[in-house]
Amino acid sequence: MIDDEPLPLLVRVPSLGSDSREATRLRRAASAGRWRRLHPGSYVRADEWDALTPRRRHVLMVESALGRTGARHAVSHLSAAALLRTPVLGDWPDRVHVTDPDALGPQSTVALVKHQGPLEDDEVSSLRGVRLTTPARTAADLALGTRSLEEVTVVLDDLLHRELTTKEAVLASLDRRPRARGQAGARRALAFADGRSDSAGESRTRVLLHRLGAPVPVLQRRFELGRGRWDPHVDFWFPDQGCVLEFDGVSKYTQSRWRGSLTPEQVVVKEKLREDAIRRQADVRAFVRCTAWHLGDPRRLRSLLESAGVPCSR
Known part of the structure; x- marks a missing residue:
């Protein structure tokens, strides 16, 4: 279980067994709307999916994608925010975001968005057995992105309010990547953030x-x-x-x-x-x-x- 409450059961069929009777049954059930396909070979009952909040739907997508991540990958960006139960504005992404320190550049697959970049051991934590970026690194990643001040403030305020990180820790994460795009905006957003906001x-x-x-x-x-x-x-x-x-x-x-x-x-x-x-x-x-x-x-x-x-x- 990678969320604070039990998630619906995922049913998986091995990629090598895509022509099996079970795989055929699930594909037909998905076409009929009774099941929902999250990733190739990964399904969940449609009624159970519909009952989830948007955040918990993304958490289930993270669980579905775990078999496709490498040993050095860490769930990151908005996907890490979902695991940390951080509210965000707008929609959750339709693919799972991970950081791959060995990637030569940004990569995308049907299941994953892979971000390139250095990832030190102390920037990775574990949550119920899942490797993900620490709250400080997650906050820095999102602050460096192209997200608006409103979107970044919601994330930063929440992580600070719940004392999952500090401004100093986020600043230290930004300092490790001085040439990263978005530094000026990220630092302005961090200066504006205030953990006293509780929603x-x-x-x-x-x-x-x-x-x-x-x-x-x-x-x-x-x-x-x-x-x-x-x-x-x-x-x-x-x-x-x-x-x-x-x-x-x-x-x-x-x-x-x-x-x-x-x-x-x-x-x-x-x-x-x-x-x-x-x-x-x-x-x-x-x-x-x-x-x-x-x-x-x-x-x-x-x-x-x-x-x-x-x-x-x-």
């Missing part, structure tokens, strides 16, 4: 605040709610404007991971009481919430901020 939504909001030219907010500010009670934190605090900004993700209300034993209705009531208590603070003059809808268009977030007295210079 992809907060990271995206932080990037958009930066692009809008909003004042730099205080992250995870706590307020005393009276009788010795402290609010765990608010996402963003603009002290000069007395404004609290919270990113409101749907998962807070729908996923048991976040709401615990509370019903969605109870979470709504709890959030309302918490907001009322924060609004009563003497230095709080505004409390606003943004959602993924606001992040989809900078004009929406700008309008929300300006209505709360937070200026935007861009």
Whole structure:
């Protein structure tokens, strides 16, 4: 098992047995939509595949491709991010990414994208028996790529927040490849990253605040709610404007991971009481919430901020 939860069973047929009765049965079942072919000779039940999250689908693809990787290959880039349970923006790749220190150049097959580059022993770790790049090397690889600041920040913030790596470790990985393309952008993204952001939504909001030219907010500010009670934190605090900004993700209300034993209705009531208590603070003059809808268009977030007295210079 290479994920934190059991994955569907992969059924494999040897390449030498591609004309066997079992191989023929699986090909026909895949054509009929009952099974899904991940790689040549590797199949999973279609209903079990459909039930997986996008990240766990890619993890299953990594498991399917392991027989095609060499002894010195390490799962890397977005594929390593999937194994590390790191959120990413956009789609997961349809092929598994590995780094091959012996490759003469980038190579691609039906199952793999092979990245060329040096790979030191201390840049490789093991997760449930799978060789993959360390969190620091994974972060550096993705930061060096052509991904946007928003995409890189989501990855970096998450790895820093969960204390899987540090800025110093990522910087050391970048320093090992001084001539790699994308160094300037990677270092800017690393300087901007902040492990106090504890969700992809907060990271995206932080990037958009930066692009809008909003004042730099205080992250995870706590307020005393009276009788010795402290609010765990608010996402963003603009002290000069007395404004609290919270990113409101749907998962807070729908996923048991976040709401615990509370019903969605109870979470709504709890959030309302918490907001009322924060609004009563003497230095709080505004409390606003943004959602993924606001992040989809900078004009929406700008309008929300300006209505709360937070200026935007861009």
